[in-house]
Every structure is written in structure tokens, then in C-alpha cells.
Amino acid sequence: MNTPALPPPGARERILRAAHDLFYRDGIRATGIDRVIAESGVAKLSFYRHYPSKNDLVLAFLEHRHARWMAWFEGALARHGGTPQALVPALKEWFANDGFRGCAFINSVGELGGAVPGVKEITRRHKADMAKAITRLLPHDPASASAYRQRRLLATDLATAVDGAIIRAQYDGNPKAALASLRRILRSLTQSA
Amino acid sequence: MNTPALPPPGARERILRAAHDLFYRDGIRATGIDRVIAESGVAKLSFYRHYPSKNDLVLAFLEHRHARWMAWFEGALARHGGTPQALVPALKEWFANDGFRGCAFINSVGELGGAVPGVKEITRRHKADMAKAITRLLPHDPASASAYRQRRLLATDLATAVDGAIIRAQYDGNPKAALASLRRILRSLTQSA
DNA sequence: GTGATTGTAGACAGGTCTGTCTACTTTGTA
DNA sequence: TACAAAGTAGACAGACCTGTCTACAATCAC
Secondary structure, rough: EEEEEEOOOHHHHHHHHHHHHHOOOOOOOOOOHHHHHHHOOOHHHHHHHHOOOHHHHHHHHHHHHHHHHHHHHHHHHOOOOOHHHHHHHHHHHHHHHOOOOOOOHHHHHHHHHHOOOOHHHHHHHHHHHHHHHHHHHOOOOOHHHHHHHHHHHHHHHHOOOOOOHHHHHHOOOOOOOHHHHHHHHHHHHHHHO | OOOOOOOOOOOHEEEHHHHHHHHHOOOOOOOHHHHHHHHOOOHHHHHHHHHHHHHHHHHHHHHHHHHHHHHHHHHHHOOOOOOOOHEEEHHHHHHHHHOOOOOOHHHHHHHHHHOOOOOOHHEEEEEHHHHHHOOOOOOOOOOHHHHHHHHHHHHHHHHHHHHHHHHHHHHOOHHHHHHHHHHHHHHHHHHHO
């Protein structure tokens, strides 16, 4: 688990990385186990020792993705000023990535629905954490309980708009329209508050 | 094609209906051709006579879904008053459906990405038509060109928020939070305009 | 050294996938 | 009546899927 030095990444890690790239790029159902095994350069038996079934790997993929994405998200928001307005340039970075294929969680829920237990739960957790990160961007008045509630609702609304923008950026050729739309919604929501 | 009376639905129609239900409920990759054939009570050869490949059926499914969903959407908006505020109760109807599984187009793009040519194009068309229907809810001043543009931008933003709300309703257990969020975004966007 | 753990390579089983093919039947129309 | 179109049932090929199994090698703790 905790390897102080950096020996060659180890089978478990290599499998997870390969699965992450393939699942995110091609989709989960479209990616066979054999493909993950070939890509990670691991033996089949090693694979099944670490992940007894594909479903286990899918859940591990989502957990991994969650940690990785949240770290990027919080870093990007901080880099762009740590205000609500930072959402737009942060997402712009992501959307501009060559490998951008939308939100892995939204895609997984859409693809697997209720077929793989746990996917919706992880997605809810992921989106709750995303909303929490957005909440931290908002100014707050610790004295007022009603302001506290307002702040949470505003963060929820921003999160809804962010989800919409992610989707739009995914099916539109370019992300400009999605970002412009998000910018306007953001302005409207934050000025009226 | 045009059958004046109503003889038993015909193979093509039955295939399309079965595919619609299965693709929407279980996903496209998860649904085999054999399943569609069994469900529609059609012979395999008949199937391949109408749809030379699964991809053809997928595109036909999306076209069918588009027509069906738009008809429902425009009807629901009209029933609920034809104002921008009608969006919330209209979507509430949809979300409350037992079989609700999100937006078929968003799901298909997420699942198939670029693997099936045409899916993104149909999705863009679908979402553009959805935005058009939303545009029609907005009051307009035919004299002003800048107001015309404002109206289109506002409709785009509402469409973005609607997409976000659909996603949230899909992964959240119940659609209340998604609808409340949409209602607040709607209020903010329409009052400031 | 000994044994447990973790690794490698790859055959194999049993199922499902898409798509083709044969053989026969029904229906509508000229 | 004769023919073409559209239907039915179901076997089949070849690929890919998940998951199991055999056989052997390297590493490390005791």
C-alpha cells in the first residue's frame, strides 16, 4: 500500500491506470478485461487476484477517478483565484484537453444505470464533493444560519449548471458555447444573491 | 410506410418499439440484437432486411426518440401554461415516470462517444430543437435585434440548466433537489433579464 | 533453506455478440 | 393464376466476453 520509494509501479497500480484510461476513453462495456490486461502488461491470474470481477475494477476505477479529478478540480479553482468566477477558466482547461470525454460518473451512470451496484452511490458522493468544493468558493457570514443555507443552495445550483455545461461541452464540437452559458448563469446567480 | 388503417403494427414498427424500450432502459451496448428480435416477435431475417446493421437501428432509435420526446415536451409545456415557468412542472412529470433513466441522447453520447457515427450529430440536433422549444416560451420584442439575440442566449442558458437538472434527477434517488435547483436558476435568469 | 506471496504466460470453458444463410409461408397485386 | 415482396423459424460462423485453471519464476521473511 504505502511504498516509500518508487519501485516499478506494481501490478495493481498498472491495472488501475490502464483501466482508467480505457474506461474513460472507450466506455466500460466497450472495454474487455483482456484489453485492460494487455494494456497493463500483467498476467490474467494477477488481474483476477487483485480484482475478482470486472465490477470490482469498475468501482475501483471510479474511486480512483474521483480522487484524481477532485485533486485537479480544487487545484485549478485555487489557481484561478478561488472565487466563484474561477469555475469557468478551470472547466475551460478540462474541456480543452484532447482526451476530454465528459464526466466519467455521468457517463457510467448513463451506461450502466442500475446494472452495476454502487455506481450511482459513488456518483452521488462525487457530485456532493464537487458541490462542497464549489461551496468553499462562496463568501459566507458565519453568524447567520439562513445565509449558511443560502450558500449551500447556491452551490447546488452552480453544481447543476456545471453538470449542464459539462454535457454541452461533451456533445458540442467546441466548448465555447457551454462555457459562455455557464458564465452567464454564474453571473446571474451570484449577482442576485 | 403509410398504412391508412391500422393493421398489426408491421415488423419495422415493432422492431423500433422494442429497440426503443430496451435501448432506453438497459443501454445500447447492453442490449443484443437477439433480444430486440425476441421482444419484437420478428424473424432474424426480417430484422436485417429493415436494419442492415445494429448501428442503423441505433440511429433509427434516436430519430424515433427525438420525435416522440419533442412531441411530449411541447405538449407538456403548453399544458403547463406555455411560460418559462412551465419547464419545472413539465420536467417533473417526466422525472416521476417509473421508467425514467435520463436523457437518451446524453446517455448514448456517453456510452458510444465517437464509436457510432451520427450519434453526436443527432444529439446536437435534438438539443437545438429543445432550445428552440424553450425559446418559444420567452416573451419577445420583434422590433429589437439585440433583444432577439438576448432571447436566444437566455434559451441556451435555460437549456444548459435543464440538462444539468436531468442529470441530477438521474443519479439522485429523487428528483426534488434537481427540480428545486432548476426553479431557482430559472427565477434568477428570467428576473434579471 | 523453506515456504508464502506475487508475479508471468497462456490454454480453456461456456456464454453472448453480430451478421449470414437455408428453407418454407403468407399476402397483395398484376 | 402467377409472381414478387415480406414474413417465419432457426442453424451456423467467427469473434469476443468473463472467469478458471495449469505450470512455472522471482522475491522476501523467517
